[in-house]
Amino acid sequence: MRYIKVDSYEIMSRKAAAIIAAEIVRKPNCVIGLATGSTPLGTYAQLIEWNKKGDLDFSEVTSVNLDEYYGLDASNDQSYRYFMNTNLFDHINIDKANTYVPNGIADDIDAECAAYDKRIEDFGGIDIQLLGIGPDGHIGFNEPDTCFVKPTHKVTLDASTIEANSRFFNDISEVPTSAVTMGMGAIMGAKKVILIANGLNKKEIMEKAFFGPIDPQVPASILQLHPDVTVIYTEKNPVK
Numbered sequence: 001m002r003y004i005k006v007d008s009y010e011i012m013s014r015k016a017a018a019i020i021a022a023e024i025v026r027k028p029n030c031v032i033g034l035a036t037g038s039t040p041l042g043t044y045a046q047l048i049e050w051n052k053k054g055d056l057d058f059s060e061v062t063s064v065n066l067d068e069y070y071g072l073d074a075s076n077d078q079s080y081r082y083f084m085n086t087n088l089f090d091h092i093n094i095d096k097a098n099t100y101v102p103n104g105i106a107d108d109i110d111a112e113c114a115a116y117d118k119r120i121e122d123f124g125g126i127d128i129q130l131l132g133i134g135p136d137g138h139i140g141f142n143e144p145d146t147c148f149v150k151p152t153h154k155v156t157l158d159a160s161t162i163e164a165n166s167r168f169f170n171d172i173s174e175v176p177t178s179a180v181t182m183g184m185g186a187i188m189g190a191k192k193v194i195l196i197a198n199g200l201n202k203k204e205i206m207e208k209a210f211f212g213p214i215d216p217q218v219p220a221s222i223l224q225l226h227p228d229v230t231v232i233y234t235e236k237n238p239v240k
C-alpha cells in the first residue's frame with residue numbers, strides 16, 4: 001500500500017487524476033471504476049480539463065460505477081447516474097453506452113446485481129478503481145457488517161451514511177434508506193485501486209482503515225490486503 005499525505009485538496013485531485021490518466025494512456029480501452037461524492041469532484045474536473053485540451057482520450061474507455069441509490073432513476077438529480085453525467089460524462093468524449101451505473105429501479109434487483117457482477121467479469125475485471133470513503137469506513141455503499149460482502153448487493157444504509165449524505169438533499173427525510181453497491185469482490189479484484197479522502201472529519205476513519213486491524217466493521221480496511229492500492233489523503237478541504 002502506498003499512503004500519500006498531501007497538503008491540499010487540489011494536489012490530491014491532480015495526483016488521483018494523473019494515476020487514472022496514466023492508465024488510460026497505457027491502455028486506451030481500459031475499464032475504470034468510478035465513485036461519487038464530493039471528494040472526486042476535483043479529480044473529475046482535472047480529467048475534463050486534460051480531455052478538453054486533447055491530452056486524454058476517453059473514446060475507448062469503459063466505466064463502471066460503484067453504486068446507486070435504490071429507487072432513484074437516472075432523471076432524478078440525486079441519482080448517481082445523474083451525478084456522473086453532469087460531473088464527468090457530459091464533458092468528456094466517453095461513449096455513454098460504455099458507462100455503467102447500477103440500475104436502482106430494476107424490477108428484479110437481485111438479477112440486476114448478478115448481471116452487474118457478470119458484466120464486470122466479462123470485461124476481464126476493473127483495471128483501475130477510484131474510491132472515496134464514508135465517515136463509517138464504507139467504500140461504495142459497503143457498510144460496516146459482520147463480514148465483507150463479496151457480490152454486488154442491495155444494502156440498507158447506516159444512519160451515519162444517511163446523515164452524511166443528507167447535505168446533498170433538501171431534507172434528511174428525502175435521502176433513500178437503501179442502495180445497490182458493487183461488492184468487495186469486484187473492488188478487490190480491480191487491478192489497481194486509488195482511494196482519496198480529504199478533511200479533518202475523515203482523519204480518524206483513515207487511521208482506523210489503513211493503520212488499524214482488518215475488520216468488516218471498517219469496510220475500507222480490507223484494502224490493506226490489495227496488492228496495488230494508493231491512498232491519497234489531505235486534511236484540507238477544497239479552496240473555494
Ligand code: GLP
Nearest residue numbers: 036037038039132133134140141
Ligand atoms: C457516498 C458514496 C461513496 C463515497 C462516500 C464519501 O456514500 N456511496 O462512494 O465514497 O459517500 O463521500 P464524500 O466524498 O462526499 O465524503
